[in-house]
Amino acid sequence: MSQTDTEIRSAPRTFLDIASDYFELTKPGITFTVVASMLIGFLMGSAAGFSFTLMLHATLGTWLIASGTAAHNMFMERGVDGLMRRTSKRPLPDSRVSARNGFIFSMGLILAGLIYLIVLVNFVAGLVSLATTIIYLFAYTPLKRISALNVFVGAVPGALPVVGGWAAATGTVFEHGMWILFGLIYCWQIPHVMAIAWVCRDDYEHAGFKMLPKNDPGGLKTVLWIMIPLLILIPTVYKLYVMELLGWLYLSGSIITTLGFIWYGIRFSYYRDNPTAKSLMFASFVYLPIIWIFIFLDWMIL
Numbered sequence: 197m198s199q200t201d202t203e204i205r206s207a208p209r210t211f212l213d214i215a216s217d218y219f220e221l222t223k224p225g226i227t228f229t230v231v232a233s234m235l236i237g238f239l240m241g242s243a244a245g246f247s248f249t250l251m252l253h254a255t256l257g258t259w260l261i262a263s264g265t266a267a268h269n270m271f272m273e274r275g276v277d278g279l280m281r282r283t284s285k286r287p288l289p290d291s292r293v294s295a296r297n298g299f300i301f302s303m304g305l306i307l308a309g310l311i312y313l314i315v316l317v318n319f320v321a322g323l324v325s326l327a328t329t330i331i332y333l334f335a336y337t338p339l340k341r342i343s344a345l346n347v348f349v350g351a352v353p354g355a356l357p358v359v360g361g362w363a364a365a366t367g368t369v370f371e372h373g374m375w376i377l378f379g380l381i382y383c384w385q386i387p388h389v390m391a392i393a394w395v396c397r398d399d400y401e402h403a404g405f406k407m408l409p410k411n412d413p414g415g416l417k418t419v420l421w422i423m424i425p426l427l428i429l430i431p432t433v434y435k436l437y438v439m440e441l442l443g444w445l446y447l448s449g450s451i452i453t454t455l456g457f458i459w460y461g462i463r464f465s466y467y468r469d470n471p472t473a474k475s476l477m478f479a480s481f482v483y484l485p486i487i488w489i490f491i492f493l494d495w496m497i498l
């Protein structure tokens with residue numbers, strides 16, 4: 197270790213350093229997108245009447261519980277995260293936050309978010325969020341080390357926030373449209389995860405995570421897992437238009453964006469290499485925000 201390293205390590209940690217460690221525990225990138233998904237569900241569920249105050253409460257409650265859930269996943273995986281290049285510098289494996297504090301922080305956020313949603317939004321929205329947390333932490337998280345099928349389970353909590361948002365606006369989970377929107381995010385996640393799993397496969401293998409299909413030396417199964425949900429995205433996107441929930445602006449923008457996403461899937465299917473997997477991964481990062489923007493613009497002009 198150089199002298200500079202030693203000096204940096206022994207420098208006293210400021211309040212800002214500590215706050216940024218706790219913020220990092222909440223996986224801000226994913227959590228931000230989760231809250232955006234919830235807001236899209238809320239807007240689409242607000243056809244009978246829109247309440248700005250209710251939207252603010254749903255945002256704060258979802259942000260709290262989603263942050264706590266993400267932080268608790270980091271608490272549960274603090275050991276294995278230390279074995280992967282991508283995650284070894286996270287606050288828990290890097291010992292910048294103790295396991296005890298990680299546990300208290302994450303549970304505090306989960307409980308605060310849950311109570312907030314039940315009291316200030318509605319019971320159904322709280323229940324959907326609780327189900328999201330339970331499936332993510334107690335089904336998906338342990339399954340990551342058992343089978344690559346984990347992706348089909350993990351995509352459920354990943355897609356439920358739109359249902360939670362819609363339920364926040366309506367108080368029910370029995371509306372056809374919310375489940376089509378759920379299907380859209382569900383199908384988006386499979387190529388999102390498969391592309392990441394391909395790019396990071398050495399890291400995942402080293403930590404014992406089973407993220408790619410078994411016995412797939414040529415990558416054919418991975419290609420099918422990517423292409424089938426990608427193709428299902430087209431009728432799913434179209435269905436929201438057919439149901440007259442959204443209009444032509446959404447339809448045209450989303451179909452073009454989906455075709456672009458599928459194009460990256462086809463390129464990966466043909467080459468099955470790291471550069472095309474990386475492009476597919478980046479396409480997956482931008483796909484959902486673009487779809488949300490088209491839904492939002494369409495909702496504004498309807």
Ligand code: HEM
Nearest residue numbers: 224225226229230233282347350351354355385389392481
């Ligand atoms: C089984 C489901 C999922 C898995 C395994 C997964 C995994 C990951 C991983 C490992 C990364 C980091 C990639 C890198 O190192 O560059 C990532 C990035 C990202 N994911 Fe996912 N993800 C899933 C679902 C979701 C969901 C539901 C959302 C939001 C609705 C989401 C939003 C994002 C975003 C915005 C990024 C880029 C920014 C960041 O790294 O924080 N993901 N995902």
Ligand SMILES: CC(C)=CCC/C(C)=C/CC/C(C)=C/COP(=O)(O)OP(=O)(O)O
Nearest residue numbers: 230261262265266269325328329350353354
């Ligand atoms: C409303 C509410 C409770 C929302 C929670 C939503 C939530 C946190 C969804 C997570 C989606 C998901 C499976 C991410 C990947 O985690 P990972 O463990 O594979 O990621 P990692 O390898 O980066 O830790």
